[in-house]
Amino acid sequence: MKKLAFGMMRLPLLDENDESSVDFNQVNDMADLFVERGFTFFDTAYPYHMGNCEVAFRKAVVERYPRDSYVIIDKLPLFSITSEDQLEPIFAEQLERTGVEYFDYYLLHNVSGFSEPGFLDVDSFAFANRKKEEGKIKHLGLSTHANAEYLDSILTMHPEMEFVLLQINYLDWESEGVESRKCYEVACKHNKPVMVMEPLKGGFLADIPPEAEKLMKDYNPDASVISWALRFIASLDNVCMILTGASSLEQLEENIEDFENFTPLNDEEYEILEKVTEIINSNIAVDCTKCKYCxxxxxxxxxxxxxxxxxxxxxxxxxxxxxxxxxxxxxxxxxxxxxxxxxxxxxxxxxxxxxxxxxxxxxxxxxxxxxxxxxxxxxx
Ligand code: SF4
Ligand code: SF4
Structure with a gap:
């Protein structure tokens, strides 16, 4: 199985001021490229592109490829849930929008302090477990942006979670706000495979300060700055999938090429990434990943x-x-x-x-x- 998923969070738009205006034709081309190169995982979610991400997945993949040729990841939007009676309609709407009979992978989306009403006041975990028993979900996990201590307590309470989706990239690895390394270690402690989101920190690591890029180019003139970021993640033993959020055919092609030529980082390259991190941190003003939740x-x-x-x-x-x-x-x-x-x-x-x-x-x-x-x- 190839460990790169097409994250459909930031699809190309026809009108950059309208999140719902997904360029469906370009998404079709992107899906075709992805499949042609032997990749199978697609990642979507209820709120992305105001619902049109799930629709784009149906149009580009479900209506054009046989069901056994792709894998879909979808998510229950805990942050939008305040009562039990929302669960069934949202899940049914997701099946309808995507056009599939079941989800291969399904996550409780962003289990954290701010979404607690969606899983403490409403038993969303029990609901998702029921859907798994019914065969509508093949593998059940959770995503989170919370800190390591919080993740530890959730995984202790819910050992039935099969995997976790975490924000990991070389810039956030030792970040006190994001705690990528600590969260990764908690997942390892609980024996949960890790899927990775934001490997490029919302595209930020594709466009780093010139002095940081020079360090990379001096070491290897042929390697792109994106390939360094993807190799950092793919070098982690417990990572089972990397979700990359391409916004154009060109970006997706670049990610695929970087990924196909993967070799693990060596010690010297890790040292270079540490220096790159220092340079970026001394330049970065605000740590926004452009997730648009706000x-x-x-x-x-x-x-x-x-x-x-x-x-x-x-x-x-x-x-x-x-x-x-x-x-x-x-x-x-x-x-x-x-x-x-x-x-x-x-x-x-x-x-x-x-x-x-x-x-x-x-x-x-x-x-x-x-x-x-x-x-x-x-x-x-
Ligand atoms: S400021 Fe908004 S877009 Fe940026 S990381 Fe926070 S929620 Fe996401
Ligand atoms: S008005 Fe300011 S503080 Fe309030 S939601 Fe908008 S950006 Fe945030």
């Missing part, structure tokens, strides 16, 4: 991940009085209904949704200062 929470309709992406890019460059990034922020600010950083009322509703535990309203203050007053002064 988007619907914001009453001011601030596109938080988009703004943070621009902010990170701005901070990576030498600040100039007027850069293309500032221009992009200005363009964003002119979109109808788009909230800008200075619209933030510090209500804190986004913070509860953020798996990276970012103090979003605090960062927003500096974003507003950076883009709206200090450099560009387009806000009165």
């Amino acid at each position: 988007l619907e929470a914001c009453p001011e309709e601030i596109n938080i991940p988009k703004i943070f992406d621009l902010y990170n890019s701005e901070k990576m460059l030498d600040p100039a009085p007027w850069t293309p990034i500032g221009n992009a922020y200005l363009n964003y600010s002119k979109l109808p209904g788009a909230g800008i950083a200075s619209d933030c009322t510090e209500c804190g509703m986004c913070v509860e949704e953020c798996p990276q535990h970012i103090d979003i309203p605090e960062v927003m203050k500096d974003v507003a200062k950076t883009f709206e007053t200090e450099y560009y002064g387009f806000v009165d």
